[in-house]
């Protein structure tokens with residue numbers, strides 16, 4: 001069914017965020033993952049491609065991914081998008097509370113293993129706490145949208161309020177890196193010069209943060225020991 005996958009990556013805003021549109025070319029339904037910074041451009045791309053935005057998928061609720069106040073900036077996000085489209089906001093249950101002021105009754109709380117259908121394209125929720133308690137990755141066919149959990153060559157920060165280096169180690173080791181080497185990695189930021197995607201196999205070979213053989217080694221690598 002790979003031929004029906006619709007997938008677009010946009011780099012938006014001042015923090016090199018990647019926003020994704022993902023859906024079905026057959027049914028023309030799509031989700032936007034982590035809408036923020038330039039809502040007009042996101043809506044326009046969906047319009048040009050004749051895709052109907054039925055869902056908003058949230059990897060985690062930091063303002064550079066869902067909108068809100070950050071360092072004195074007011075970033076557009078979920079609230080502004082919901083003024084334009086009527087979509088379900090899919091967020092991990094651990095962080096749904098953060099989105100109530102922005103999304104109210106549109107919120108759909110999910111947990112690890114839940115499945116979502118975008119037309120004939122299936123999205124599997126993989127809960128990957130560590131960067132934040134409700135961080136989650138989205139597995140769509142052979143693509144994994146990783147938010148701030150896994151970057152090309154690195155992983156998300158674990159020194160922020162709500163972060164847990166222990167949980168990040170567990171999420172990377174027992175969830176993300178259990179996926180097939182062919183899985184395409186689509187990160188939440190452009191932090192790798194000239195590279196927009198990777199694969200689980202390539203990260204297994206080159207990413208020092210997923211090569212740690214113990215929690216103690218991971219804590220040392222992330223400056224937590």
Ligand SMILES: [Zn+2]
Nearest residue numbers: 060062131148
């Ligand atoms: Zn973040």
